[in-house]
Amino acid sequence: MTPPTSSRPTVGVFGLGSMGFGMAASLLKAQLPTAGFDISADQEKAFADQGGKDLGSRSQAAVQLDVAVIVVVNAAQTEDVLFGADGIAADLKAGALVMSCATVDPDFARQMEARLADQGILFLDSPISGGAIKAADGALSIMASGTPAAFEAAEPALEAMAETVFRLGDVAGPGSAMKIVNQLLAGVHIAAAAEAVTFGLSQGVDAQSVYEVISKCAGTSWMFENRVPHILEDDYAPRSAVDIFVKDLGIVADAARKQKFAAPLASTALDQFVMASGSGYGKEDDAAVAKVYAARAGLELPKK
Numbered sequence: 079m080t081p082p083t084s085s086r087p088t089v090g091v092f093g094l095g096s097m098g099f100g101m102a103a104s105l106l107k108a109q110l111p112t113a114g115f116d117i118s119a120d121q122e123k124a125f126a127d128q129g130g131k132d133l134g135s136r137s138q139a140a141v142q143l144d145v146a147v148i149v150v151v152n153a154a155q156t157e158d159v160l161f162g163a164d165g166i167a168a169d170l171k172a173g174a175l176v177m178s179c180a181t182v183d184p185d186f187a188r189q190m191e192a193r194l195a196d197q198g199i200l201f202l203d204s205p206i207s208g209g210a211i212k213a214a215d216g217a218l219s220i221m222a223s224g225t226p227a228a229f230e231a232a233e234p235a236l237e238a239m240a241e242t243v244f245r246l247g248d249v250a251g252p253g254s255a256m257k258i259v260n261q262l263l264a265g266v267h268i269a270a271a272a273e274a275v276t277f278g279l280s281q282g283v284d285a286q287s288v289y290e291v292i293s294k295c296a297g298t299s300w301m302f303e304n305r306v307p308h309i310l311e312d313d314y315a316p317r318s319a320v321d322i323f324v325k326d327l328g329i330v331a332d333a334a335r336k337q338k339f340a341a342p343l344a345s346t347a348l349d350q351f352v353m354a355s356g357s358g359y360g361k362e363d364d365a366a367v368a369k370v371y372a373a374r375a376g377l378e379l380p381k382k
Contacts, residue, residue, distance in 0.1 A: 087144030137166070144175075200227055201228060258330050274288065
């Protein structure tokens with residue numbers, strides 16, 4: 079059944095990468111009129127071909143939007159979408175909502191909320207988790223914080239994009255804080271999975287056996303079960319790239335430093351991802367951190 083017009087806000091998704099494209103498609107499936115914007119004209123055309131709404135240029139679109147969902151890589155890109163040369167903030171109408179989905183420092187989220195509030199624009203700190211498949215299925219987890227008015231304005235979009243919405247506070251900041259907690263664990267678990275597989279190789283245990291046994295034992299993790307198959311298949315096409323964890327664990331390290339909080343496991347994992355990036359693997363799947371361990375130990379990872 080088609081939702082009533084009053085519950086169908088016009089949405090713009092800014093960033094049509096593997097996550098943003100799926101989220102935009104989920105909004106369309108929920109019959110919310112949705113336009114998509116990206117630095118790639120091919121991505122914009124692909125989304126338009128799926129039924130994406132044509133609202134004209136970014137500035138033309140901004141005045142028509144009820145909700146702007148920003149799904150870019152980092153804080154700098156988020157700020158550019160809002161306040162850069164072609165920034166949309168100046169053209170958004172009072173009462174419009176901005177949903178910021180990138181992993182950013184909580185202080186940055188608070189700054190964006192304050193700057194937009196000065197213009198009468200709502201802000202929902204809403205980082206995402208779940209990967210491209212869940213994005214396309216409208217089954218993401220969203221760690222959200224913002225005012226009650228921001229949550230109310232976001233409700234149709236959240237319902238379309240997320241399976242689980244965690245309401246973490248009535249101001250921006252807690253959503254992003256929780257996301258970097260998640261990224262601390264995710265990054266450490268990926269590095270640990272890579273270390274475990276290569277340690278197994280050093281002990282004469284083949285990588286396939288390591289995966290089959292550990293995935294059924296107490297030492298397993300979601301990341302172990304998800305990433306080790308990429309190593310076994312010699313498939314480092316980026317679902318989430320090494321450089322994403324250079325960025326995200328860097329945010330963790332900076333946030334910890336501000337609070338004088340020692341985070342040695344996160345720092346060690348960050349070092350592994352930095353080495354992987356410096357070795358030329360930055361654009362590869364984050365499981366490529368295993369190549370650093372293997373190279374140091376003179377080990378051979380599985381080949382196709």
